[in-house]
Amino acid sequence: MEPILRTDRLRVEYPPSRRGDPPKVAVKDLSLEVRQGEVFGFLGPNGAGKTTTMSVLLGFLAPTAGEAYLFGVNVRNPIARQRIGYLPELTYYYRFLTAEEILRFYARLFGLNGVEAERRIDRLLKLVELEHARNRQLKHYSKGMQQRVGLAQALINDPDLLILDEPTSGLDPLGRMKVREIIQRLKQEGKTVFFSSHELGEVETVCDRVAIVHQGELKVVGRVDELVRTHQANLEQVFLKIIGYPTCLAA
Amino acid sequence: MTGRTTALGCAALLTAAVGLAAWLEPRSEAWRGRRAQADSFLLTLLGDGRRLFANHFFVKADVYLHSGFYPSIFDQARSACEHGLGQEQEPDPRAEGGQQAHDHRVHEGHENHAAEAHEHHDDHNFPGPPRDWIDRLSRHFRVTEHTHLAGAQTEAEILPWLRLAAEFDPHQVEFYTVAAYWLRSRLGKVDQAEAFLRRGLRVNPNSEEILFELGRLAWENRKDAARARNLWSAAEHAWHARFGAVDETNRVSLRRILAHRAQLEEETGNVDEAIRYWTRVRELSPHPEAIEQRLATLRQRLPAAH
Amino acid sequence: MRTLLALAWVVIKELYRRKDFYVLFVLTALITLVLGSVNFFEDTLMVRYLREVTLLLIWVSALVIAVVTAARQIPAERESRTIFPLLAKPVTRGQVVLGKFLGVWLASGLALALFYGFYLVVGAWKAASGSLALGLQAFWLHWMMLAVVVALAILGSLLFSAPSVNSTICFVVVTGILLLAGHLNTLAAAQPGPGGALMYGLYFALPHLELFDVRDLMIHEHPPVPLGPLVIATLYAAVYAALLLVAAWWVFRRKPLST
Numbered sequence: 001m002e003p004i005l006r007t008d009r010l011r012v013e014y015p016p017s018r019r020g021d022p023p024k025v026a027v028k029d030l031s032l033e034v035r036q037g038e039v040f041g042f043l044g045p046n047g048a049g050k051t052t053t054m055s056v057l058l059g060f061l062a063p064t065a066g067e068a069y070l071f072g073v074n075v076r077n078p079i080a081r082q083r084i085g086y087l088p089e090l091t092y093y094y095r096f097l098t099a100e101e102i103l104r105f106y107a108r109l110f111g112l113n114g115v116e117a118e119r120r121i122d123r124l125l126k127l128v129e130l131e132h133a134r135n136r137q138l139k140h141y142s143k144g145m146q147q148r149v150g151l152a153q154a155l156i157n158d159p160d161l162l163i164l165d166e167p168t169s170g171l172d173p174l175g176r177m178k179v180r181e182i183i184q185r186l187k188q189e190g191k192t193v194f195f196s197s198h199e200l201g202e203v204e205t206v207c208d209r210v211a212i213v214h215q216g217e218l219k220v221v222g223r224v225d226e227l228v229r230t231h232q233a234n235l236e237q238v239f240l241k242i243i244g245y246p247t248c249l250a251a
Numbered sequence: 252m253t254g255r256t257t258a259l260g261c262a263a264l265l266t267a268a269v270g271l272a273a274w275l276e277p278r279s280e281a282w283r284g285r286r287a288q289a290d291s292f293l294l295t296l297l298g299d300g301r302r303l304f305a306n307h308f309f310v311k312a313d314v315y316l317h318s319g320f321y322p323s324i325f326d327q328a329r330s331a332c333e334h335g336l337g338q339e340q341e342p343d344p345r346a347e348g349g350q351q352a353h354d355h356r357v358h359e360g361h362e363n364h365a366a367e368a369h370e371h372h373d374d375h376n377f378p379g380p381p382r383d384w385i386d387r388l389s390r391h392f393r394v395t396e397h398t399h400l401a402g403a404q405t406e407a408e409i410l411p412w413l414r415l416a417a418e419f420d421p422h423q424v425e426f427y428t429v430a431a432y433w434l435r436s437r438l439g440k441v442d443q444a445e446a447f448l449r450r451g452l453r454v455n456p457n458s459e460e461i462l463f464e465l466g467r468l469a470w471e472n473r474k475d476a477a478r479a480r481n482l483w484s485a486a487e488h489a490w491h492a493r494f495g496a497v498d499e500t501n502r503v504s505l506r507r508i509l510a511h512r513a514q515l516e517e518e519t520g521n522v523d524e525a526i527r528y529w530t531r532v533r534e535l536s537p538h539p540e541a542i543e544q545r546l547a548t549l550r551q552r553l554p555a556a557h
Numbered sequence: 558m559r560t561l562l563a564l565a566w567v568v569i570k571e572l573y574r575r576k577d578f579y580v581l582f583v584l585t586a587l588i589t590l591v592l593g594s595v596n597f598f599e600d601t602l603m604v605r606y607l608r609e610v611t612l613l614l615i616w617v618s619a620l621v622i623a624v625v626t627a628a629r630q631i632p633a634e635r636e637s638r639t640i641f642p643l644l645a646k647p648v649t650r651g652q653v654v655l656g657k658f659l660g661v662w663l664a665s666g667l668a669l670a671l672f673y674g675f676y677l678v679v680g681a682w683k684a685a686s687g688s689l690a691l692g693l694q695a696f697w698l699h700w701m702m703l704a705v706v707v708a709l710a711i712l713g714s715l716l717f718s719a720p721s722v723n724s725t726i727c728f729v730v731v732t733g734i735l736l737l738a739g740h741l742n743t744l745a746a747a748q749p750g751p752g753g754a755l756m757y758g759l760y761f762a763l764p765h766l767e768l769f770d771v772r773d774l775m776i777h778e779h780p781p782v783p784l785g786p787l788v789i790a791t792l793y794a795a796v797y798a799a800l801l802l803v804a805a806w807w808v809f810r811r812k813p814l815s816t
Contacts, residue, residue: 058645060814078647086645092637094567096574108563109646137574153642163645315605319773325740332747382742385765388793389739391786392698394773404602411597411606434598443598 002072004161004192005034005057010066012052012216026052028216029066034194034209036160039187041207041224042196045243049216050196051089054165058086070161082110085159087150089166095139099130099149102138103156110157124152127182144175151182162186164195168202180206204228204235214243297419305420312412312429319394322377330377406437417451427451428464441472459493462486463508470511476519483512497535506535522553560648564656565663572626572664581618582671588614589679604685605776611679612772615672616699620731623665623703627710628723630657631809640814651806654711658802661707666700673699691781695771698787701794702769706731708801715808731766739767764797 010030013023027049034040044050055061056068059075073080093102100121107117125131128148138146147170154162164183168176176199183193183206197203203210204224211221219242220227224235231238294301314321322330378395381387400406413430416423427448434444445468452461466482469475486508494501513528526549533542572578589611597603631653634640643653673696680686709730713723738760745756768790771782 055814058641060641060644062813078649081645082647084645086642088638088641088645090638092639093642094571094639095637096571097567101570105563105567106642106646108566109560109643109648111559113559150642157646315777319777319779323740325743329743329747382746385739385760385768386742388786388789389765389768391782392768392771392774392790394777394779396779407598407600407603408605410600411595411603414597438600440598440600447598 003033003069004036005032005040005068005070005194006072007032007053007056007068008066010053010056010068011064012049012056012061013064025216027056027063027213030213030216030218031066032211032218032221034161034192036192037187037190038208039183039193039206040195041203041210042194042213043200043203043210043239044196044213047215048213048243050213051165052216053213054163054196057163058084083157083160085154085157085162087154087162087164087167089169093138093146093149093153096137098135098137099125099141099152100134102149103152106153106156112157120156120158124155127155128152128178144171147171147175148178151179159191161192161194164193166196166198168197168199176202200236200239210235212239212242219243301419302423305416305423305426308412308416308419309423309426309429312409312416315409315412316400316406318396318398318400320397321394326377406433409433414447417447421451421454424451424455424458424460427455428460431464431468435468435472441468444468444472457489457492459486459489459504459508462489463504463511466508467511470515476515479515480512483508483515487512502535506532509535517549522549525549526553560652561656561659564648564653565660568626568630568657568660569664569667572622572668577625578622578668581621582668582675585611585614585618585672586675589675593679593682602683602685604680604683607679607683608676608687608776609772611676612775615669615676616770616772618672619665619669619699619703620706620728622668623661623706624710624724624727624731625720626664627657627661627707628714628720628727630661630711631714632718632720632723635814644814650809654802654806654809658704658707658711658798658805661711662700662704665703665707669696669700669703687775687778688781691771691775691779694782694787695775698769698771698782698790701791702766704798705764705766705794705801708798708805712801712805712808715805715812734763734766735770736767738763738765765793768793 007030010027010032011025012027013025016023030049030053042050042053052061056063057070057075059078059081062076068075070080071083075081094105097105103121103124104117107113107120112120122131125134128151130145130148130152133141133145138149141149151167154164162183167179167183171179180202183195186193187206193206207224209221209223210227212219227238228235231241233241297304378390381390400408410430410433413426413433417426417430420426427450431444431448434440434447445465448461448465448468452458452465455461462482463486466479466486469482470479487505490501490505490508494505497505509528509532513525513532516522516525516528526546529542529546529549533539533546536542589607592610593607597606631640634643634653640653644650673692677686677692686692706727710723710727713727714720717723717726741756741760741763745753745760747753748756773779774782
């Protein structure tokens with residue numbers, strides 16, 4: 001079966017800040033596959049290349065070499081993004097629009113109009129518990145409420161693949177639980193979720209498979225339960241070991 | 252807090268406020284310094300830059316007079332290059348000959364420097380043939396037909412700009428005299444013209460040009476010969492006080508005052524006085540022969556007058 | 558087209574929910590009404606000066622609205638990071654440029670319609686409405702000129718980092734073009750050698766925005782512009798706006814967006 005998400009020897013280099021310096025390699029020949037219906041954790045310390053990889057997948061950056069595909073379509077083609085939902089780490093939306101207007105706007109970008117769009121907006125506002133504030137402009141929203149709007153917009157097209165960049169970052173425990181619930185629910189619906197996170201406990205709870213990257217290189221990829229079993233440790237310890245951090249210090 | 256305490260508090264505050272005001276007032280005057288002497292808010296705000304605005308508004312009045320048909324500074328420069336500037340027009344001898352052709356030129360505003368170039372371009376077929384397709388196309392979107400305002404209702408359209416020009420530079424007497432001309436001669440607003448001239452006179456006391464215009468208004472519009480005489484005498488004195496001796500730059504203004512005075516005396520039957528003034532005009536005129544003819548005619552009338 | 562309209566709709570919403578437009582409109586109305594109430598030599602029939610001032614204020618306001626709104630669109634999307642959820646949708650960068658252009662142009666058109674409506678009201682107040690056909694032409698030409706200005710500001714927003722820098726440069730360029738572009742051929746003719754050739758080059762390369770300024774025709778009650786030149790001017794504006802938008806798209810598609 002064709003993987004939902006695939007990168008083939010993906011390489012991203014940033015131009016040097018000073019003339020004469022070598023370019024900074026953010027992603028080194030990353031090859032990865034995410035299959036339909038799995039919840040895939042993309043892990044790595046800060047600066048490992050997670051966000052850069054996501055930027056390539058979403059078309060924000062052009063790779064220096066290699067290719068990336070969503071649903072078998074090269075990410076350079078905007079059609080590749082027709083069936084995905086994306087929640088950025090920091091959610092900022094048009095502050096002068098209401099939650100309902102923002103969702104309507106994004107629905108239109110997916111070609112949804114009329115009754116179908118309104119039905120989805122109602123359902124999503126209910127899902128993220130923002131029905132009471134649907135006609136309030138976002139500038140009056142708290143950070144948690146804005147994050148929930150972000151989640152709703154990521155689901156507006158009923159995506160088959162959801163790309164979440166640090167989805168629980170900055171959320172209170174209740175908000176995190178809500179996000180976890182939504183991921184679980186999507187998994188039950190057979191959707192594919194690809195997300196990066198520093199919350200390894202959370203990853204261990206919801207992910208089927210994980211990939212750990214460090215300094216732009218893929219260090220390991222596999223099922224969470226297998227990794228835990230093989231290394232005889234929890235995911236956090238496995239992660240620290242793989243990135244070369246002395247586990248005794250961590251302990 | 253009791254009512255008495257409140258009243259005492261208010262009284263104390265009032266006393267403090269009045270005391271502070273009394274203390275601040277002389278300091279504020281000292282701080283304002285020369286600003287206090289500024290003759291208008293615009294002077295304080297814009298300084299000498301207001302003259303640029305004033306001149307712009309004056310030119311604007313001329314633009315309005317021609318219904319927007321007006322050369323840009325670039326067209327004027329081109330015209331100057333192609334045809335040469337400084338071709339002084341020969342003065343019309345009739346102007347001093349009592350025909351008042353000079354006085355009643357339809358576009359008295361053209362006497363001003365701003366309109367000189369316009370007159371000049373007029374003679375040289377502004378805007379000329381189109382130079383390229385953009386030039387040809389652009390002519391559909393701007394005024395290319397030379398027309399003048401006609402009739403009291405449209406001619407009044409130039410007045411706001413003259414008024415604004417005078418507001419921005421109250422020391423330019425030309426603004427008052429040109430506006431007064433249009434008000435009294437074309438729009439029949441003699442009182443308005445007089446009020447505006449008097450306003451100009453207050454700011455520019457001893458302006459021979461404004462006194463001269465007031466004299467014209469008194470004579471031509473009110474038929475008040477005595478007042479016109481007084482005003483033109485005052486204008487003549489003001490001229491002497493300002494210039495002293497006659498030279499090429501001030502000759503015309505004195506000649507105008509004397510010629511009008513001579514004309515007034517002639518029309519009111521004071522032939523002696525008329526001869527006296529025309530004789531003085533002759534000395535200043537570039538065409539003394541025309542004046543001499545007039546003097547000869549007057550001298551023939553002299554015995555009859557006596 | 559659906560995507561473009563959706564993007565444009567956000568820009569229009571932004572314009573009418575921000576205070577800038579209302580401030581400019583109230584200021585224009587206030588200055589016009591105050592000037593209209595001034596008594597010049599007890600004559601109530603003077604109207605051309607009022608037309609001139611109202612149209613000048615409309616031109617300045619429209620330029621401010623168009624340039625400032627266009628200049629902040631893409632930088633604001635990047636600064637507030639709304640560009641990321643936007644580009645994560647099936648939207649190309651070309652569509653973003655075009656949608657933003659369309660939104661600012663339509664929003665400027667709405668603002669312009671209101672301003673010209675006010676101009677008509679002022680005319681009616683002074684019992685001198687002028688030619689309605691010329692008024693409509695003036696609106697249309699003004700709007701077409703704004704298309705070029707908006708495209709220029711959008712291109713500038715991709716070249717200059719700060720919207721304020723871009724806005725200032727746009728104001729200077731547009732004002733310079735309005736005042737000088739039509740005279741460059743005269744200057745070129747007077748200047749022999751490479752200087753003259755350069756001026757001729759500029760004369761033919763720069764968009765002649767002054768073509769779209771028919772204020773003098775309106776103020777002095779001249780007849781409307783013939784249909785042929787009006788169509789040519791419209792096409793002229795469309796070509797320049799398209800060229801600037803292509804340049805903007807070319808710059809934007811090469812710009813990396815780092816999250």
